[in-house]
Amino acid sequence: MKCIKKMNDFVLGILMILLSAFLVFGKITETEVKTGQGGFLVRSDVWLRMMGVFLVIVAVILIIRSFGKKEGEEAEGFHFYLDSTVVAVIVSLIVYALALPKVGFMITTFLMCLYLVILFSVKEQSLTFRTVPKALWGKLLVKGVLSAAVMLAVFWFIFGKLLSVQFPTFSLFG
Structure with missing residues (x-):
């Protein structure tokens, strides 16, 4: 092509x-x-x-x-890479989908948002979980908790209040 x-x-x-x-x-x-x-x-x-x-x-x-390759311009070929971040997101989505009906929307969504914010914050700084300085963990946790709480509040307000969607609730023992 x-x-x-x-x-x-x-x-x-x-x-x-x-x-x-x-x-x-x-x-x-x-x-x-x-x-x-x-x-x-x-x-x-x-x-x-x-x-x-x-x-x-x-x-x-x-x-x-x-489309739109001009004459003499180099086309980018197909390349696929699977790094640890992609694998971590895929695994976390699978765990989220499995936990959602048992643990409920609020807890699983908060934890998922927290994890993803921290994961991508670490990646954005070209670090890994092993190489994050101890002083940075506090900032990452605060950023993650605040971001997850805001996202959860927005989801709850839009879907739970405005649209009256019933969220899965905690049913681990029931």
Whole structure:
């Protein structure tokens, strides 16, 4: 494909379209709210389908931007790398998805946000968890706790209060 300037963007766009097709057309949630409260926008399938539509729009833009190689310009080939940060995020998302129904939305989301803020703060400073100076840990924890608390409050207000979405609650022993 000689007209593609950025092969990674092109491949990512195709993968995003496939994921959005799964979100839009797949049967991944129940389509009826069990309590009948809140109306159409409370249904989880509506939000997943809306995310799928937004995802396909962004994917098309990404694919269009990946084209446009000018004559004599060097094209970026496809390259994929899997570093420890990518693996850590994937593992944390799997743990989050497994813990969410048992531990509840508030605790798991707070811990997930805290972990991701600290992870990316450490990466941003070109450090690893082993090489973070002890003096920096306090700042990272404060930044992480504040960021996670703000994000959780925003999620709770938008989805819990404005849209009346029922969050999973703590049910480890029940």
